[in-house]
Amino acid sequence: MHTVSPWSTTVQLDIENSALLLERKILDYSYQFYNTGDSFWIVVITPQNRKIAFRAAFGMNSCFEVVNLFDDGDTIVIALNSKLGSYEVRVDFPNTTKPLLHYTTTFTANVSLMIPFWPRDIIPLTEDGSVENTTGKIHMEQFGSRSGLIFASITKPATGSFFYFQNLTSLSEYCEATETESKNAVGGTWPEIGFQLPITDKLPLPSGKSFIISDAYVVLEAETIEETPAICEHFLNNLVNIYKAIPQSKIEYHDWPDIAQKSLTDLYHSKGAWTQTNGIPYLNAYLCDYETPSESMVQLAVLTPYKEYENWKGEKHPIYSDIISGLPAFYDPKINCINRWLPALADKLDQSEEQKKEMVMDSWYLHHPLMNLARLALDGEKTAKKLLLDSVEYVIKVAHHFKYVWPVFYNMETLETIKKETAPGAGGERDVAGAYAHLMLLVFKLTKEKRYLNEAKKAAKTLTALGINILYQANNTAFAAGALLELYKITQKKLYLDISYTCLTGLFKNIQLYDCKYGYGKNYTNFFSVFPLNDAPYTAAYEELEVYAALSEYFIQAKDVDILPSLRTLIPEFIKYAINRIAYYYPPMLPKEMLSEEVKTGEIQSDLWIPLEDLYNGWQQSGQVGQEVYGAGMAFGIVSRQYIKIDEDFLLFIDYPLTTPHKRGKSVAIHLDGDKDMSYNLKIIKLKGNKIQMKVFHENEILKPFMKNAKMHEYNISGFGLIKVQW
Structure with a gap:
């Protein structure tokens, strides 16, 4: 039996003892509407005659009077009055096939109100009993x-x-007016779960203005889900x-070729981006950080x-x-592998953090620079190939030592676990095993x-044991998803495809699928952003770039x-918004007042x-960590993936993961194999020379530009x- 609060204890009896106001049937589900006094409920009855209740409105210290109920067959509108203000609940069913x-729910207060408490809005009901006797499994919730x-x-x-x-x-308007945040708004403890309106502790909710206080969507399924593959699907x-x-x-739209040129100029000429050791230039991890020794990951994160x-x-x-001239100095003969830190400067590590010590390795950092060396080697770079092949035996030795389950930190010489x-x-x-698999497949392609x-x-x-908690760091999880897809293509074993889906589930539960339009968050679009870690409080430039690149490649493969089919919707949509969003990591795109002092x-x-490394939602300033030199390859990665050079005079841009475009004569063909219901942007951009005199066809039907x-x-x-596209 679960312990419940007073706001849930009597829900079942309250509903049973209240009059049914309206009932609507959609497919095999019934939706019933009840006013129980201080709450307005939508009760869903499933095909098995089970019930779950959704609290669409809460009267606080007051009871509701239903003053109007309107139903035109598409939308149900319920107007409610209380001593504290007026409410309107609008209900619709966006997809009648599901x-x-x-x-x-909107609320207009009669007087300015502080709101110190709000109950959760989902309560499972029983046929005969009480809510505290229900049990359930929360697979995922907001963090x-x-x-x-x-x-x-x-x-x-x-x-x-x-x-x-x-x-x-x-x-957003509610949060802006009350200086609250929508973090951790959806969750709870069984059986009191769902959404909780952010409580006000700084500013009251103003009177006389209508605010949306809930905008909820619910998909119901008859199946109880237990196994990881089913949960993910x-x-x-x-x-x-x-x-x-x-x-x-x-x-x-952002002019990424122009941003790439600006970024290259600033990166190359800014003294704060570089340091020198033994006459060789190295990129700093952060602008004007001259104290931290050079890192191999940083050099390759930009170079690739x-x-x-x-x-x-x-x-x-x-x-x-x-950059390439400095890479051989990272090879450490003590371990026969490239090191994270430049060995010549190991004595300069200040030991201020666990990993800033000689021979201490953060597990994912071992594999990351080697992945980029492998990509360069596959492109024909001989220095990269030698460093990679000289290091790979050590990497395999470490994998065998830890039996493909890596700790957080270990000693590179003794392989002693430190954390x-x-x-x-x-x-x-957790996801390092996937990053390791990705690296091994790159070396397999090479050798x-x-x-x-x-x-x-x-x-x-080894990743099968992790379930939906597979994600440690988003970019490595994305690379893992691609590696598992590749293993499935090689072996045709569905196990690998299932684990690939688990990786992608880890990513898509770690996204922000809304736009924060309050505080500093209203200065840039943050819809569909992905967080670098499960518990990270901000999104991060480099990790977002790598997730974008990895998912682009996943879709192509x-x-x-x-x-x-869901992935043929989600991945291209993520790509579309990533191209839109991540320009806002550049400080010139942001108002100076939102940059951290x-x-x-x-x-x-x-x-x-x-x-910047870090962008925050809401009321926190961004750039608190620093200006991320190792994220400076962002524009380079986007231009090479989203723009097709027609000739010297024109570019073709598309915000969709591009498979290899087929050029023939004076035409280029692009195959899109995503969701036909979603729309994308194609632009023909004039650089110089002649007028734009091109024709665009979709499945042999000529398209007209919506803007020219x-x-x-x-x-x-x-x-x-x-x-x-023909010209």
């Missing part, structure tokens, strides 16, 4: 600023599952059902996307030779030696695989096109079909 409920969702199964009585989503964009499918029903954020950009642009720049778990009982860096493929298989199988590492120069001027023609295109 049991999808949507209700929005911090992530999406306001809860996904759960009710196991007693066996009611089925539900996916609840609170559209927190709608709460249902989560992804339900997320798409909700996504297609909610209002989506406006798309904003820059190489992609150089290949795209067809022009060389001295930054490439400057085993991220938190008691939470395990180590064709099957032992690397076998290593990838062994590491990947999945073109011949029968992946879940205190910086943990280095300093911020707000005129430089070098990204002398410099750009813009088209909306479906997420599925063949696009052809």
Whole structure:
């Protein structure tokens, strides 16, 4: 039996003793409406005659009077009055082919109110008994600023599952007026779960103005879900059902080729981005951080996307030779592997953090620079190939020592574990096995030696034990998803595809699927952003770039695989919004008042096109960690993936994960194999020379631009079909 609060104890009896105001049937589900005094309830009756109640309005210290009830067959509107103010509950069913409920509640206070408490809005009911006797399993819930969702199964009585989503964009005006935040708004302890309106402790809710205080979507399922593959599939499918029903954020185009050029200029010429050791230039991790020794990860995090950009642009720049010349010095003969820190400066480590000690390795840091060396080696870079192959035996030795389950920190010489778990009982860096598998597959491509493929298989199988808590760091989880997809393509073993879906579930439950339009968050769009860690309070530039790049590649590699249809919606949509959003990591894109005056590492120069590490929602300033030099490859990675050079005079841009475009004569063909119901942006951009005189076809039907001027023609295109551009 569960302990419950007074706001839930009598819910079952209150509903049973109240008059039914209205009933609506959709598919096999019934939706009943009750006024129980201080609460207005929507009770859902499932096909198995089980019940779950949703509190659409709460009267606080007052009782409701129903003053109007309107039902036109599409929308139900209930007007409620109380001594404290007036409420309006609007209910609709956005998709009549699925049991999808949507209700929005607005409140207008008669007097300015402080709101010190608000009950949760979901209560499971019993046929004969009380709510404290119900049991259930919460599969996922909101943490911090992530999406306001809860996904759960009710196991007693066996009611089925539900996916609840609170559209927190709608709460922005409330948060702005009361200086509250929508963090951790959806969750709770069984059986009192769901959304809790942020309590006011600074400013009262103003009187006389209408505020949305709930905007909820609920998908109901008859099935009780237990196993990880089913949890992942249902989560992804339900997320798409909700996504297609909610209002989506406006798309904003940024001139990424121009940003890339500005970023390259500032990166190369800013003295704060560089330091020198033995006459060789090295990139700092953060702008003006001259105290921390150079890191191999930092050099390669910029060099690899820059190489992609150089290949795209067809022009060389001295930054490439400057960075590549310093890489061999990271090779440490004491371990026969490249080190995180420049060995020549190991005595300069200040030991201020656990990893800032000689020979202490943060597990994912061992693999990350080697992945980038492998990518460069596959592109023909000989220095990278030598360093990679000279280091890979050590990496395998470490994997065998830890049996493919890595701790957080270990000693690189002795392999002694220094820190085993991220938190008691939470395990180590869980997704490193996936990053290791990704690295082994890259080395397999390079060498064709099957032992690397076998290593990838062994590491990947250890991920099955982790369930939906697979994510440690988002970019590594994204690389793991791609590696597992590749293993599935090689072996045709569904196990690998299932684990791949688990990785993607870990990513998509770690996103912010709303726009924070209050506080400093209203200065930039943050819809569909992804957090770097499960508990990170901010989104981070470099991790977002790598997730974007990894999911782009995933989608390309999945073109011949029968992946879940939900992924053909979610991945291209993430790509579309990533291209839109991540320009706001650059300080020149932001008002100076939202930049932190205190910086943990280095300093911020707000005129430089070098990204901030950290963007916060709401009332916190951004850039608290520093200006992230190792994130400076962001624009390089986007330009090389989203722009096609037609000739010297024109560019083609599309905010969709591009498979290899097929150029033939004076035409280019692009195959889109996503969701036909979603739309994307295609732009023909004039650089110089002649007028834009091109035709765009979708499945042989000519498209008209929705906007055109002398410099750009813009088209909306479906997420599925063949696009052809002719000139």
